[in-house]
Amino acid sequence: MKRSSEGSFTRRSFLQTAGLVGIGSAVAAGTTNLLGLPPQLHSSEEKAIPTFCAMCGPSLGCGIYAIVKDGKLIRVEGMKESPLNRGRNCPKAHAAAQWVYSPQRLKYPLRRVGKRGEGKFEKISWEQAIDHIAAKLKEQKEKYGPESLAVLSPARRTYSGYMQRFLQAHGSPNYGHSGICMVEKTFVFGYTIGSATVGGPVPDYAKTNCLFIWGTQPIYSGSSKGQLKRLLDCKARGAKIIAIKPTMEPDVAIADIWVPIRPGTDAALALAMLNVIITEKLYDAAFVEEWTYGFDKLAAHVQKYTPEWAEPITGIPAQQTKDVARIYATTKHAAIDHGNGFEHAPSCNDAIRAVGALMAIAGHLDRPGGNLFPGKPPAATKPVELNEKITQGMIDKLVCPEFPKTLQPFIEGTSSAYNGLIESVLTGKPYPIRGIIAPGTQPTVSTRNPKGMVIEALKKVDFFAVVDVMRTAEMNYADIVLPVTTMYETDHPFEAGGNWVMARNKVIEPLGPYKSDYEFWIELAVKMGYGKDFWNGSLTECMNDQLSPLGITIDELRAKPNGIVYEMKPPVYEKYKQVFNSPSPRLSKAPYLPQGKVALYNTTFEELGMTPMPEWKEPPESSGRTPELLKKYPLTFSDFHTSKVYNAGWLRNVPYLREVMPDPTLQMNPKTAKARGIKDGDWVIVESIRGWLKFKADVNPGIRPDTVMALHGWYQGCGELAKSAFPILDGGANTNIMYSIDHKIAWDPAVTAMSSQTLVQVRKA
Amino acid sequence: MAKQMGFYIIAGRCVECHACEVACKELNNVALGIHWRKVQNHWDGEFPNPTNINMSSACMHCRKPACLEVCPTHAITKRAEDGIVVVNQSECIGCRACGSACPYGVPQYGHDSKMQKCNLCLERLENGKEPVCVSTCPGEALGFGPVEEFAKSAAGKLAVRLQGETEPSFFVVGSSIGPKPEVFIDTFFKRL
Numbered sequence: 001m002k003r004s005s006e007g008s009f010t011r012r013s014f015l016q017t018a019g020l021v022g023i024g025s026a027v028a029a030g031t032t033n034l035l036g037l038p039p040q041l042h043s044s045e046e047k048a049i050p051t052f053c054a055m056c057g058p059s060l061g062c063g064i065y066a067i068v069k070d071g072k073l074i075r076v077e078g079m080k081e082s083p084l085n086r087g088r089n090c091p092k093a094h095a096a097a098q099w100v101y102s103p104q105r106l107k108y109p110l111r112r113v114g115k116r117g118e119g120k121f122e123k124i125s126w127e128q129a130i131d132h133i134a135a136k137l138k139e140q141k142e143k144y145g146p147e148s149l150a151v152l153s154p155a156r157r158t159y160s161g162y163m164q165r166f167l168q169a170h171g172s173p174n175y176g177h178s179g180i181c182m183v184e185k186t187f188v189f190g191y192t193i194g195s196a197t198v199g200g201p202v203p204d205y206a207k208t209n210c211l212f213i214w215g216t217q218p219i220y221s222g223s224s225k226g227q228l229k230r231l232l233d234c235k236a237r238g239a240k241i242i243a244i245k246p247t248m249e250p251d252v253a254i255a256d257i258w259v260p261i262r263p264g265t266d267a268a269l270a271l272a273m274l275n276v277i278i279t280e281k282l283y284d285a286a287f288v289e290e291w292t293y294g295f296d297k298l299a300a301h302v303q304k305y306t307p308e309w310a311e312p313i314t315g316i317p318a319q320q321t322k323d324v325a326r327i328y329a330t331t332k333h334a335a336i337d338h339g340n341g342f343e344h345a346p347s348c349n350d351a352i353r354a355v356g357a358l359m360a361i362a363g364h365l366d367r368p369g370g371n372l373f374p375g376k377p378p379a380a381t382k383p384v385e386l387n388e389k390i391t392q393g394m395i396d397k398l399v400c401p402e403f404p405k406t407l408q409p410f411i412e413g414t415s416s417a418y419n420g421l422i423e424s425v426l427t428g429k430p431y432p433i434r435g436i437i438a439p440g441t442q443p444t445v446s447t448r449n450p451k452g453m454v455i456e457a458l459k460k461v462d463f464f465a466v467v468d469v470m471r472t473a474e475m476n477y478a479d480i481v482l483p484v485t486t487m488y489e490t491d492h493p494f495e496a497g498g499n500w501v502m503a504r505n506k507v508i509e510p511l512g513p514y515k516s517d518y519e520f521w522i523e524l525a526v527k528m529g530y531g532k533d534f535w536n537g538s539l540t541e542c543m544n545d546q547l548s549p550l551g552i553t554i555d556e557l558r559a560k561p562n563g564i565v566y567e568m569k570p571p572v573y574e575k576y577k578q579v580f581n582s583p584s585p586r587l588s589k590a591p592y593l594p595q596g597k598v599a600l601y602n603t604t605f606e607e608l609g610m611t612p613m614p615e616w617k618e619p620p621e622s623s624g625r626t627p628e629l630l631k632k633y634p635l636t637f638s639d640f641h642t643s644k645v646y647n648a649g650w651l652r653n654v655p656y657l658r659e660v661m662p663d664p665t666l667q668m669n670p671k672t673a674k675a676r677g678i679k680d681g682d683w684v685i686v687e688s689i690r691g692w693l694k695f696k697a698d699v700n701p702g703i704r705p706d707t708v709m710a711l712h713g714w715y716q717g718c719g720e721l722a723k724s725a726f727p728i729l730d731g732g733a734n735t736n737i738m739y740s741i742d743h744k745i746a747w748d749p750a751v752t753a754m755s756s757q758t759l760v761q762v763r764k765a
Numbered sequence: 766m767a768k769q770m771g772f773y774i775i776a777g778r779c780v781e782c783h784a785c786e787v788a789c790k791e792l793n794n795v796a797l798g799i800h801w802r803k804v805q806n807h808w809d810g811e812f813p814n815p816t817n818i819n820m821s822s823a824c825m826h827c828r829k830p831a832c833l834e835v836c837p838t839h840a841i842t843k844r845a846e847d848g849i850v851v852v853n854q855s856e857c858i859g860c861r862a863c864g865s866a867c868p869y870g871v872p873q874y875g876h877d878s879k880m881q882k883c884n885l886c887l888e889r890l891e892n893g894k895e896p897v898c899v900s901t902c903p904g905e906a907l908g909f910g911p912v913e914e915f916a917k918s919a920a921g922k923l924a925v926r927l928q929g930e931t932e933p934s935f936f937v938v939g940s941s942i943g944p945k946p947e948v949f950i951d952t953f954f955k956r957l
Contacts, residue, residue, distance in 0.1 A: 034893040088903045091787035224903040250780035253817040699813035
């Protein structure tokens with residue numbers, strides 16, 4: 001009898017012990033179940049279609065068998081053959097049918113006939129819609145130049161590359177990317193430690209003895225994609241878990257040490273940890289000597305950032321800062337799982353640089369159990385972006401560069417800050433964006449919207465098109481609304497990532513006159529005359545082109561129902577010479593690290609007028625910067641970006657998910673609540689200098705008494721549960737109306753990350 | 766003693782993700798507001814040292830089901846071959862006596878007023894599959910099987926069986942992640 005590492009039986013061995021071997025092996029054999037049917041089926045009337053879950057958007061989702069009966073999607077079964085989710089799924093996956101058949105689905109292509117915002121449309125055909133958009137874009141290109149068009153990016157989707165490719169063919173650099181999501185980290189880690197890995201160097205869960213969960217949520221973001229299991233297994237193996245986050249989410253609940261940091265102060269904590277490790281000489285002197293640049297300057301620079309200095313900023317007792325710094329530096333295999341939390345503060349780049357410096361000087365870079373530079377994934381396909389089309393002229397025309405122009409393009413191509421290009425419509429500076437396409441993104445809830453600035457811009461912009469599956473928060477301002485298929489209603493594209501590539505299969509016929517996001521971009525490109533760059537409109541050629549590095553065609557891939565799982569190569573460690581000399585994606589291809597060493601002192605940033613070493617920058621409204629506001633607004637407010645059942649601003653209309661989280665809640669400490677006469681479950685009003693929101697109080701001890709937090713993205717109603725939609729502005733629950741957009745104080749100067757912190761007061765509604 | 770099937774949970778591996786609950790509803794087409802499986806969360810202590818633990822549970826498939834004993838129409842039965850407690854809806858008159866009798870709040874009532882609850886995915890078991898809550902759980906926290914054999918197994922030796930007059934078929938397995946099984950049981954079942 002085999003014991004699993006946590007001292008209990010694994011499920012499989014339990015099945016064997018439990019005398020269920022017959023059942024277990026029939027399932028494992030994978031051919032038929034006891035009814036003589038494929039194992040996923042309950043009756044001969046059902047069909048099992050292997051594909052990807054699409055409830056996190058069109059992306060490399062978890063592998064599923066979509067079960068269809070009478071042409072209808074009835075349920076989802078996990079795909080055991082998928083190396084990602086191994087047959088397991090999250091609640092979203094199991095609510096797919098309610099999403100696909102939602103009454104909120106867009107029904108037809110629409111053209112606006114009333115005033116902006118009035119919601120009066122006429123029904124048109126898909127072809128008319130494409131014709132209308134193409135005519136408008138051609139007219140604007142002629143009149144104002146191609147840069148007048150912006151496409152707003154949702155969270156990274158498989159179609160993101162098609163959006164870039166379209167803009168590149170059109171000649172516009174203005175891919176609107178939010179400075180809040182992964183790319184900021186990738187960028188700063190790139191220019192600090194040379195790692196071009198998306199999201200930065202990867203924590204080695206399998207071998208670490210000490211795991212820091214810092215500003216991330218490994219449980220909700222990708223629970224079934226193995227992230228939850230690897231965390232639980234890491235803990236069960238005996239690794240120490242240290243969580244640095246403002247609230248006690250379930251991952252914090254299993255941690256050995258909780259560092260309940262004040263939102264937005266990660267840079268201050270990381271600087272203080274550098275101070276401890278350098279002052280106490282706990283660093284890896286040999287690594288520092290051979291592989292870092294500017295250590296002496298950094299050592300002198302962080303002198304002032306003592307744990308005592310950090311205490312009033314981070315809210316973390318100096319002793320705890322010292323403890324965790326010592327544990328990190330002195331544990332042989334220590335890793336940091338770093339998250340998007342860093343990307344929600346004006347000191348974003350400072351926090352990432354300081355964390356990169358911590359990994360480097362502690363000797364945890366690219367060593368077993370530390371943070372690794374993974375090699376090229378075996379299932380790497382050809383990028384969709386046509387980055388070779390980018391010219392200096394295009395870069396010069398960026399309306400609001402997400403990263404400094406001299407450091408563009410970055411991995412996704414050129415980009416402007418999502419919020420900044422919307423702002424240009426209002427300010428006309430340096431020139432106004434004239435046309436906006438929003439595919440799968442809802443700008444009124446997905447970016448900062450104080451005093452309704454996004455709505456004002458959408459009223460004013462010359463042309464606005466929405467491309468989505470479901471009704472969106474701002475579709476009433478659109479000139480054209482194009483309904484697209486869900487990914488259950490289309491057979492493309494394939495998805496590839498890590499060591500897995502699989503074709504997508506159509507589960508059901510489209511429920512309306514829909515085409516896919518991919519068909520939208522390709523058809524529009526052909527209509528615009530960019531067909532040469534868009535496989536002359538052929539999706540088969542498009543997919544074959546992308547699959548070419550793997551030496552297979554889409555037809556060959558389709559013949560394998562679970563795709564191809566490549567063998568992972570054993571990791572190679574300490575690839576410093578190679579990684580620290582990697583070329584950057586700039587036009588010059590100059591290396592990320594000019595000295596070929598970790599940039600503890602960053603000459604690249606210094607040449608651009610930015611600070612050569614990480615510093616501390618207070619959020620725009622905070623006890624440090626605006627103490628005068630504390631009397632009226634004594635609490636720090638921030639928001640979460642992940643939750644167990646929702647994604648960003650969507651899925652609230654799915655009844656099975658809404659039942660789990662029925663109302664927008666404000667997490668608050670019992671002390672904070674009691675002082676205001678608030679009880680768990682009471683409706684409360686949260687006021688800031690910019691507006692007010694309404695939440696249900698979720699009173700629990702897992703949050704700092706000086707901080708309150710809510711989930712972002714609330715506006716949708718859910719008719720089946722008699723929940724009506726919330727206002728986008730005052731009186732709703734849209735956290736994006738609360739924050740500053742003053743670039744000088746609210747934005748990070750290197751990566752346009754925006755502050756998600758402000759000061760508020762809370763009272764009973 | 767006849768075979769008795771039951772669920773177990775590994776303390777600490779449940780993170781309140783609700784996958785089990787939603788998968789159960791999806792498979793069984795359970796109406797809104799009705800839960801055959803429930804996820805619970807419990808806070809204790811004070812900042813900065815609070816604790817937060819989670820549990821997922823469904824019907825306990827008791828050896829001496831209180832629901833069965835009080836049912837006036839014998840709509841609730843216990844299967845001889847595996848001890849699974851099932852309800853025959855056509856005989857249920859919706860009197861809700863079972864709801865009052867069950868110490869675990871399991872019986873649920875639909876718009877037709879008839880009792881409904883977890884049947885351990887009988888249809889799937891007969892097809893050679895695991896209950897959907899078990900097979901989808903991303904944390905691998907849930908398991909099921911014949912309880913006598915489980916009790917004798919190595920995992921069973923780390924487990925504590927929930928005690929109660931109805932002899933529930935439910936185990937909490939200890940692990941290095943979560944609280945001790947006794948603490949877990951005390952937290953979620955002490956009021957019973």
